[in-house]
């Protein structure tokens with residue numbers, strides 16, 4: 001049984017400080033499709049889990065950092081659908097809110113050193129070469145099967161949008177959206193906002209595209225790099241959430257909405273309707289509360 005609430009809702013985004021009616025900004029709430037398996041991580045898992053099932057695999061093995069949205073999504077999806085799950089976690093053994101939730105969902109956690117973590121296939125082979133039920137899933141659900149699952153973000157969106165924006169880590173979500181937009185809505189521009197600095201980002205996305213398709217990459221909104229933030233970004237996130245009731249986080253969706261606001265403010269987008277995809281991942285915010293100013297410090 002599929003427990004995801006799809007299609008995810010789309011509504012206009014009004015935040016008096018950043019987005020008005022005149023901006024014509026809408027938001028697609030993939031953060032609401034499941035309480036734990038939120039956003040693009042569940043989209044990416046769809047065909048990966050089908051593939052695993054089709055091959056008779058019952059044990060899902062994947063990888064992530066200590067605050068990985070992907071590991072939590074995988075733990076919950078595996079528990080719901082009757083798979084066993086193992087998560088390799090990068091770095092020294094720690095405990096935190098995310099890993100606690102993974103454990104609650106029955107995921108087995110194995111901590112591995114950073115050097116070892118680089119070659120994930122080798123780690124998988126070393127631990128599970130004799131386990132015929134084990135199925136390798138790359139970090140973040142990255143790859144073409146993951147991208148295929150993200151095509152639905154575009155396919156299920158009925159209204160026409162001139163511009164559609166998403167945040168980008170591995171580029172898997174972006175690739176799926178670009179592929180689907182080319183098929184279904186070729187006049188829509190897909191805009192991609194990287195959350196980390198990676199010289200090969202564009203090549204990485206292109207590798208997952210069905211053809212040489214157009215998209216726009218907006219670099220410069222990394223705020224120092226992956227999982228880094230700036231006081232400006234944190235202030236933006238806090239005001240935005242307080243004005244809209246929509247939580248966004250400093251790793252992905254905060255950088256995305258900051259970029260959309262900045263591009264609008266500096267008039268770098270052609271006029272038209274804008275859709276921003278909220279890719280979910282709210283639990284990561286819990287590990288970042290110390291970054292925000294304490295209550296009463298305004």
Ligand SMILES: *Cc1c(COP(=O)(O)O)cnc(C)c1O
Pocket residue numbers: 039040041069070140142167168169170171172173174252253279280281
């Ligand atoms: C993982 C993640 C992304 C990045 O997705 P990619 O497909 O790796 O580019 C974006 N937003 C959220 C909330 C995520 O958890």
